Amino acid sequence: MKSIKRHEKNYDILSGHSYFIPGPGEIFILTILLLVGALIGNVVGFLFLLCLPDAGQDAMMLVSYPLMFIPPMLYAQSKSMRSSMFDEGVALDSENFGKPGLLGCAGLVIIGTLALSFTMDGVNSLMPPMPEWLETALNSMVEGRVWMNFLCVSIFAPFFEEWLCRGMVLRGLLNCKRKGEDGQRGIRPAFAIILSSLFFGLIHLNPWQALPAFALGCLFGYVYYRTGSLKLTMLMHFTNNTFALIFSNIESFKDVDSFVDAMPLPVYLGIAAICIILLYFIIKAFSRIELQDKTGNCDKVKVPEVM
Secondary structure, eight states, rough: OEEGGGGTTOOGGGGGTTTTOOOOHHHHHHHHHHHHHHHHHHHHHHHHHHOOTTTTTHHHHHHHHTTTTTTHHHHHHHHHHHHHHOOOOSSSOOOOOTTTHHHHHHHHHHHHHHHHHHHHHHHTTTTTOHHHHHHHHHHHHTOOOHHHIIIIIIIIIHHHHHIIIIIIIIIIHHOOOOOTTTTTTTTHHHHHHHHHHHHHHTTTTTTHHHHHHHHHHHHHHHHHHHHHOOOHHHHHHHHHHHHHHHHHTTTGTTTTTEEEEEEOOHHHHHHHHHHHHHHHHHHHHTTTTTTSSTTOOOOOOOOOOOO
16 A cells, blocks of 8 residues: 655645544544534524524525534544554545546546436435425525535535545544454445445435435445545535536426436436446446555555654
């Protein structure tokens, strides 16, 4: 596995967390801190609306959403700083793209994300109708000022959620120390990807979002395992959220719940079949990227040299 020195990546905001490799217990702490951050964010957002009642719900989200990630990020940074003098780190963002290269991988993940998102839309259509209060709450996230919704849904969400779900949870499960087994690190990659995807689904707090989030999380996790690139998973998350945001603002799609309702069933099934075939070949392409370590292709970060 290729390694990098700390000073070579000190310009990168993500490198501040490289030496924190959370195990299950610390992932639980991160979850609690996320809930604390959500409470703080909601209180601050409510106060923001009290002071500026004309700002709107989208402006409140723009303030409250990033705040919920501040407590877990501060915790991760403090733990990373404490460990950096003694333990080897694992980079949150690496660039092991194999033969396709960065641009090739970027093109593949965009197509794969859209294909899986379209397919999962049909699965979601089989679920019971969403409660009216939840539908209203979710619609409020994509209504209002487009630029604010874009910033929150397409920029903040991919950055913060990928930092947490792939950069912290999946990287931690793949690389954490295992008690009683000398030199052994992490859990089996398939289990790590599934568990991190379950976590990704659960933080959405409702089954209508959790099911597609779990499926997308498995794809995001596999790409992260093969490339170590948080940039790619952020791009995938951006693609999915922006795709949903665009369609929610197209007038002809506002009255339909899914693509199944927007087109004849045979047409949808035909396109979904093509999407599944595309996904097969895209996953196959990533499977050809050589693994430098059984824990995946996240680069190791050396302990800083003492001057």
